Amino acid sequence: MGELGGASQRWMIGWRNAQLRAAAGNASMVGVEVREIKWLPPPQGWVKINTDGAVKMTNGYAGAVVRDYHEDWLAGCSRNIG
Structure with a gap:
């Protein structure tokens, strides 16, 4: 790790x-x-997209990460949505 x-x-x-x-x-x-x-990896040949979000008062945030079956990070993003 x-x-x-x-x-x-x-x-x-x-x-x-x-x-x-x-x-x-x-x-x-x-x-x-x-x-x-x-977290468990997806089956071979697939990717898994995990998302999360948080809110505090009037602020909101969201994020996502994409990983393959080798647990390698492929893409990710985060955004202030509030």
Whole structure:
């Protein structure tokens, strides 16, 4: 895993742990299942497009990444939509 991949994985683990600590005393979080989801490559000869977005107040952002079955990055984009 590259430097960026390792950094993002560490960030996600830290975020998940912070969420678990915040929810520890929260009755509304009782019974919530936390599980790790790993990206899986598409079948050979295919590409996979993953998208994401975020909104804060009046700002919105969206992004996408295209990867092949070797997990190689082919294209990506991001845009301020808000």
